[in-house]
Amino acid sequence: MNRVDLADGHLAYDDLGDTAGGQPVLLLHDGTLDRRVWGPQLTGLPGYRLLVLDARGHGDSATPTLPYQRADDVIALLDHLDLPAAFLVGQSMGGTTALDTALDHPDRVTGLVASGCGTSQQYWRGAFLVDLLHRQFEAAMRRDTAEYVELFLRMWVDGPARRPDEVPGGVRDLCRTMAMSTATRHARPDPVLPGRAADSWERLPGLTVPLLLLTGELDCPDVHEMADRIATAVPHAESLRVLGAGHMLNLERPDVFTAAVLRFLDTVRVG
Structure with missing residues (x-):
């Protein structure tokens, strides 16, 4: 690095x-x-x-x-x-x-x-994203990192047309690892x-x-x-x-x- x-x-x-x-x-x-x-x-x-x-x-x-x-x-x-x-x-x-x-x-x-x-x-105007972004904000306010990351995965890895088990193998796991790292290493109360x-x-x-x-x-x-x-x-x-x-x-x-x-x-x- x-x-x-x-x-x-x-x-x-x-x-x-x-x-x-x-x-x-x-x-x-x-x-x-x-x-x-x-x-x-x-x-x-x-x-x-x-x-x-x-x-x-x-x-x-x-x-x-x-x-x-x-x-x-x-x-x-x-x-x-x-x-x-x-x-x-x-x-x-x-x-x-x-x-x-x-x-x-x-x-x-x-x-x-x-x-x-x-x-x-x-x-962002579509109901799918607007709803999940609102829920993700609420998770951030509760400091619920696991829920915050899962909602991220639903929006940006699964998307509106698929269930989590329909995403190609390994993609969701890798994205979860990276998202958890970001959420835990860089979170701050006043971003x-x-x-x-x-x-x-x-x-x-x-x-x-x-x-x-x-x-x-x-x-x-x-x-x-x-x-x-x-x-x-x-x-x-x-x-x-x-x-x-x-x-x-x-x-x-x-x-x-x-x-x-x-x-x-x-x-x-x-x-």
Whole structure:
């Protein structure tokens, strides 16, 4: 594990793959999880330098105590490594971070893949998510970590269309392990929430960075609606919806996810 020192802590990251000459690809994980989520991709992107970051308040990175923006942490890592730019591959929260970075720092982003997300100004309207988010908030107020994590799994691993026993084997267990780690290591009574890129939806038509959008067929309708909204706003965006998969695309269908990302990276690099 490597680290970047910050004013109020540090960021933890791994530097893997072709560290000698490969173009850098920064992998940005889902909220409540950590960089272990990228295990299936670590051997599937040959020829690239893979930077695998724990966001603040997750994994081995510090719990934030001062206001911050996740996109600024991306830039802090690139500056720390003297990298002028990198590909960004983000899932869920990581996808919103990637989009924020491309909007606020387009010269630092070679291309980006955003999976299962809208911009960081996301919104939730469907009854499935609204109900479970309310129950999760109540669990947090009761300090009921087990219930908090189980509701997270229901929303973002099972989704609205499946029972827990219908999720591919091992995916739920791994996500539970990561979510429990986050909930126990980084919980605090007065959490510091990250800032968001201003006017992100309105600014999308000006996004010039190459963009691939990925969604799972069994993800929440709110996610589908926001991803479609991005695709409509960014004329050059490429979209792929993966049949039979939910929100955790890279774990449920690592073959399809990794192949799509690798093709995108190779196309943008050659182009």
